[in-house]
Amino acid sequence: MADHLKVPANKVEGCVSQVWLSLEVKADGLIYWVADSDSQLTKGLAALLVQGLSGCRPEEVVALNPSFIELLGLKQSLTPSRNNGFFNMLRLMQRKAAMVIAANREGEVTEKRVEAKTANDISLSFPSSLLLLFYLKVPSSPPRSSLSHTSIEDAIRSRIISAFAPSRLSIRNDSAKHAGHAGVTNGSAASVSRETHFHVCLVSEKFNGLSLVQRHRLVMQALSAEFALGLHSLTLDTISLMEDCKGGNSPGAL
Numbered sequence: 504m505a506d507h508l509k510v511p512a513n514k515v516e517g518c519v520s521q522v523w524l525s526l527e528v529k530a531d532g533l534i535y536w537v538a539d540s541d542s543q544l545t546k547g548l549a550a551l552l553v554q555g556l557s558g559c560r561p562e563e564v565v566a567l568n569p570s571f572i573e574l575l576g577l578k579q580s581l582t583p584s585r586n587n588g589f590f591n592m593l594r595l596m597q598r599k600a601a602m603v604i605a606a607n608r609e610g611e612v613t614e615k616r617v618e619a620k621t622a623n624d625i626s627l628s629f630p631s632s633l634l635l636l637f638y639l640k641v642p643s644s645p646p647r648s649s650l651s652h653t654s655i656e657d658a659i660r661s662r663i664i665s666a667f668a669p670s671r672l673s674i675r676n677d678s679a680k681h682a683g684h685a686g687v688t689n690g691s692a693a694s695v696s697r698e699t700h701f702h703v704c705l706v707s708e709k710f711n712g713l714s715l716v717q718r719h720r721l722v723m724q725a726l727s728a729e730f731a732l733g734l735h736s737l738t739l740d741t742i743s744l745m746e747d748c749k750g751g752n753s754p755g756a757l
Contacts, residue, residue, distance in 0.1 A: 504523060504539035508523065508525040510523075515588070515591050515595050516591060516595075517587060517588060518540075518587075519584050520540050520541055520542035521542075522538065522539070522542075522549055522588070523539050524536060524537075524538045524552075524553075524596055526600070528561070532560060532561075533558050534556070534557065534600060535557045536556055536557050538550065538552070538592075548589050548592070549592055552596060562600075562604065562665075565597050565600045565601050565604065566662075566725070567593070567597065567727065568728065568730065568731045569593060569731070572586070655698035655701075655729055655732065655734060656698060658728070658729055659701060662725050663722070663725065663726075666709075666721070666725040667707040667709050667721075668709070670706045670707065670708070671704070671705065671742075672703075672705045673703070674701060674702070675702040675703075676698065677700040677702055678700045678701070698733070699735040700737075700738075701734070701736075701737055702737075702739075702740075703722070703739055704740035705740070705742070706747045707741075707742075708743070709721070710743035710744070715741065718739075718741035719739055719741060722739055722741060723737070
């Protein structure tokens with residue numbers, strides 16, 4: 504990592520050691536990361552994130568569910584301070600990716616290529632409410648007729664529209680049927696508002712040529728943030744545009 508990139512905007516706060524993270528967005532819109540630290544252990548932890556998140560779209564970085572930290576066994580293997588530092592590295596990467604999304608959407612970047620200096624010089628005092636807006640991908644002023652009165656359902660709708668541009672989309676909240684079931688009353692924001700179980704049916708051209716498992720995986724990845732917020736179960740009918748045009752709908756459920 505070049506010394507000129509070791510600036511306060513790239514420094515990870517809350518780490519035992521000094522660590523810096525910087526990004527570059529290539530012409531194809533994918534993000535590539537570099538990192539450095541004055542600790543070999545921290546440098547190795549940062550390398551895991553650099554390797555895993557380089558070559559991703561900004562939206563994929565922002566939507567990443569931090570639960571993978573436990574799945575990899577890192578939480579059990581690291582001291583609480585190191586574990587917290589690793590989490591802070593991920594959060595900085597997600598904040599920087601969200602800033603790239605925000606800059607593109609606000610017209611501050613007019614070309615596909617975003618020079619590394621552009622992303623790294625953006626102040627981290629970026630308004631938290633606007634950052635959350637892009638994290639959830641919920642339009643700031645959506646048509647009232649298209650919205651429910653529940654935040655998780657609105658976020659699901661917004662993410663699916665953004666990721667799949669469906670020709671048809673219906674979302675049904677089945678949470679009331681599962682009230683009191685194990686895993687539902689876990690104290691999360693979604694469970695408290697009874698937004699835990701949904702049935703989603705969508706028709707999308709992006710499903711053409713994909714197997715049912717591949718379609719479901721794409722939807723689950725797109726909604727990873729909602730699962731982190733407490734979404735418990737999702738039943739899916741994923742229909743390709745070709746199937747829909749032929750009248751041979753091939754619904755499937757998870």
